[in-house]
Amino acid sequence: MIEQSKPDSARFLIDSIKAFVRDSPLNRLPPELSEPMFEEPLVQFADGDDPLFTEYKKIIGTAHLTPREALAKAYSKTPRGIAKNISVISWILPITGKTRQTNRRHILTPSRPWAYTRWYGEIFNDALRKNTVELLIALGHKATAPMMQPYFKVLSNEKGRYSNWSERHIAYAAGLGTFSLSDGFITEAGIAHRCGSIVTSLALPASPRVAKRPYENCLFHANGKCTACIARCPAGAITKDGHDKIKCYQYGREKLGYLVEKYQVKVVGCGLCQTKVPCESQNPTRRLNRKSSS
Template sequence: MSLKMEIIKSIEYLAENSELNQNDIYGFKYFDSPLVGFTSIQNLLFRKYKKIIGDFHLQPEEFFEPPIKEGTVIVWILPVSRIVRESNRLENRFPSLYWALQREYGEKFNMHIRSYIQNFLIKAGYRAVSPMLSDKWQRLDNTEVGIASTWSERHAAYAAGLGTFSLNDGFITKKGIAHRCGSVITDAVIDSKNTVYSNHLANCLYFNKKQECGMCISRCPAGAITEEGHNKTICDRYTYKTIQKQQGNFYKVKTTGCGLCQTDVPCEYSIPEEEAI
């Protein structure tokens, strides 16, 4: 089996079988079958992100000392399972219990995939780093583009052709906008032909159908989404302060998340209207 297939099969296997993708108390899975994408570290988008996001955003090779000269960025999308989405669809103020458990424990499973793929590649003789496991990864709250970080996994997913951004900043893939994603960078050179989108908002109806949509605007209880886009400061305050204070203890989680704008919207399960690409 090629290295590429081994990586895809491993992530699929983990999503299907890992106990970490399962909530035993309520008997549901956090995520369904994943999408996996690959792109060269030489993809020009990574250079462009230094301008689009900021100089603080690292290029793939900058996660290594000494830097790697060639290699691949591996990205996966973990679609939030139907049962979790359906529970969040019913909510209009706070995220559902199942969504909060997915945010807290589903992300632990995502971390497990990051470290599994990183270690698998190292054992196979390559160099590999998952940015979210690296001490070079940092969240930054006051940049010119607002809250950001030194490695955006959605921007990596865009470079790997897995989808595009949207009015609310969420990343719309073939399996919809309700997902979490992960990434690993390696010096292994893996074949990576992928979809190239006409622009970074191509999958969102608000942009490709001349403002026909905006459903996520009314889904946001905090008023963080308007026709101008997503206000990260309002979203951050609502998600990580208001909801956390109100529901955190009740749900027994440290991080509830929110994601109301990712459920009960036309882009929840798929790219709304495939001809968008």
């Protein structure tokens, strides 16, 4: 086993994830494969036994796994028997300015690069999950990517679809940002991103959760003035009461289904609420905070 001290392991992992995003040929937009899909990632850590993960069973649903359960299940062990300390590594893959710009011009359907980033971007995200798990195992630790495990599932309740491993809730626990009026997760690099995570038996320093409330980075929740995502949504799925997941899902299936063939991808989501909005590529409440302190 290669021994690494905690700060060294943390730095090593962050650098490895960033290098994979920078160098992997899978992080390229078809057809020319010359442009990247994602910019430099944000990477942070959470304590795998943070009590917030147990709270998620109430907030999301009882099926939502704690990191300890997710790691134990992957190794067919009991949660208590899996490891003394466990950590979660969470990353944000910001969508490039070029792709965001193409989606900004659309009002009903996603642009081709946005649709590619949904489909090929998640293939890349899986490659990053796999690479990070393999790296940790090579260093002598246990590791798993819950979204790639056979136990991962998407379920439904009266509010719509949810999963037993919500990447955004994991990112919230790792202090990477907060939710918003549109449901999207607003980070310091904005809302237009994909995210991913790994659970490991390597003890890593938990990142501070700077936000005090789960919707803190959203301007609507900060001062009630922004409703840009409401106007952007072609499905009428966003109102001042929040995001209707059922309407959003149905719009994708019923109105965007034909794009699967046109763009030659297997899934399409419009993501219009994530572009041409003040939170697209930044945390918009930073500006408010700067104004109030000047």
